[in-house]
Amino acid sequence: MFRENKEIFELKHEIQEAFSVEIKLQKLFHKGQCLNNTDSKGVRCILADYNVCAGDQIYLIKLLCELPSKILKITLDVDWGYPQSQEKWLFGLITWTRHHRDYLDASCFAFEDNSDEYFVVNIQNKEQPGIKHQSEFLDRKRKRGHHKMSVSLQDLKDTVTHLFFTLSARGEGRTVDHYIAPELNIYESDSTNSENLCETSLAGCSDQSVIICSVYRSEDSVWRISDVRKSCKGNINDTSHLVSEMKLLKNKIK
Structure with missing residues (x-):
């Protein structure tokens, strides 16, 4: 009340x-x-x-984790299941589930402090200082897609303070929730221990794209990861809505 x-x-x-x-x-x-x-x-x-x-x-942003100073490199691992549809044969007497091989596009938008300047790393532009799009593949056996991106915090430009990670549907008329159980796992790149630093589910994102999370350098110079999960219009070919939303979030997440 x-x-x-x-x-x-x-x-x-x-x-x-x-x-x-x-x-x-x-x-x-x-x-x-x-x-x-x-x-x-x-x-x-x-x-x-x-x-x-x-x-x-009132808008809630959840802190996923705070990165210890010893962690210099992190990997963001995005995984999703193929979209499904119900197919019917013999006048509807036989029903079977069809899996549609389809991609989601993962991108990283890097913003500079006190500026609207940014650059993007994705499947089309795979590497910038400190950020690399490592891999993208479809596992036909498991019927799941996969993206992996790495961030070297020490190699980022000194002016970069906010990294926003997004996932976008590529297919015509697709939204993120067409895909089965999309999820994000973040772990330390150089560690032999594969335990996650943090993870989040992307279920229920009902638009063409979702801003998953922000890796940001706070005012006390500590790198933190905040859960965003903001549904948004646009995709890898039209990022205007995504960028506008991220500029607003950048002023909130500090």
Whole structure:
């Protein structure tokens, strides 16, 4: 229930109870402002401090993980199942599931601090300083597609602060949720231990593209990974909607 004197901490506790997102992993935004638990004097903030009204939208960004300083290279591994359709034979007496071999396109958009300048790494432009599109293949036996991208944090330009990773449907009229169980796994590239740093499911993304996550250098110079999962129009051939959305997110994720 809305109360203008509700503390931000109380709201985060309600979100934790409803969506199982720990308070320490939450970042809340209202009209571009980050909702902090306390002000500069240590006084607990309330919704009225940020002019939040009944019916207003508050945007939640979930922190997936914080990268220790010893981790210099990470790999982002995207996996999805072929789209399916039901085929019928003999006037509908026989029904079988058909798998359609089809790609999703993975891209990385790298943005510079205090600027709208960016560059893109994808299947068409496979490498830029610190970022490489390593592989793309279809596993016919498992009926799954696969992308792998690597990031060397130490080799990025000093001005790069935000990396946004996207997945886009290539087929005409396709959306991301046409594909079966798309998911992202992130792990340390140089480690012999294959344990994931973090992972997220992309199920339920009902548009042509999804902004999966952001790997960003925060104001304290620590690299963090935030869950975004923002559905968006456009694909690898028309990125205007994606870029506009990422520019807005860049100002929120710091």
